[in-house]
Amino acid sequence: MDVDPIPPSSSSGSHMSLYPLPKIDENNSLDSKTPKERVIELLDVLESHVEKLRKEASQLEEDRDQLLSSIDSVRNTDVMSELEENDREDINRYADRILSRCLTVEVKVLTQRDHSQEEALHQVNHLINGLIMCVKSDPEYAKVRCVAYMNSCSSHSEEGVTDKHFESTLLGCTVDDQKKVKKRLQGLLNYFDKLNVTAIL
Known part of the structure; x- marks a missing residue:
C-alpha cells in the first residue's frame, strides 16, 4: 500500500481537479512502513488539501465582501449627487444588477468553537x-x-x-x-x- 497522487481528470472542469488527491496502492510490497503509518501519511496529505481549500475559500469570502463594499461605495459616492435624476436612476439600476449577481455567490467557511x-x-x-x-x-x-x-x-x-x-x-x-x-x-x-x-x- 502506497500513497500516490491521482492525476487530475482532463474532462472535469471541477476546481478540485487542481488538487491531485492521493490513492492507496495496495500492491506496493516494498514499502517498509507499517499499515498505520501509510494510512496516517495518506491522511496527512488529505489534511493539507483541506487546509488549502479552507484558505482559498476564506479568500473568496473576503473578496466577495470587498466587492459588496465597493458596490456600496460607488452608490454613495459624492459624484452621484451631481447626476441628473434619470442618470442617477440608471446608475442605481446598474449597481443593483451587479449587487444581485454578487449575492448569488455564497462562500462560507465555518470555524469550530x-x-x-x-x-x-x-x-x-x-x-x-x-x-x-x-x-x-x-x-x-x-x-x-x-x-x-x-x-x-x-x-x-x-x-x-x-x-x-x-x-x-x-x-x-x-x-x-x-x-x-x-x-x-x-x-x-x-x-x-x-x-x-x-x-x-
Missing part, C-alpha cells in the same frame, strides 16, 4: 457593533475606540492606545476569529479615513 470561544466572539462583536452605533453621533470617539481595539489585536501599538478589556476578550476567541476581527476593524479604520475623521488621542 467551544462554548467559551462562542461567548468571547459574541462579546467582541457586541463591542464592535456598539462602536459602529457611535459613528454618526460621535465619529471622533468612535475612531478613538476603533484605534484602541485595532492596537489590541497587534503585538505593538503604533499610537500607544489599547483596550485591555477588548484585548482579553479577543484572546478568548479562536485564531481564525481573531484574524477576521482584525480585518473587520481595519475596514472600519479605512471607512473613518474616507470620512476624514481625526481621532483625538
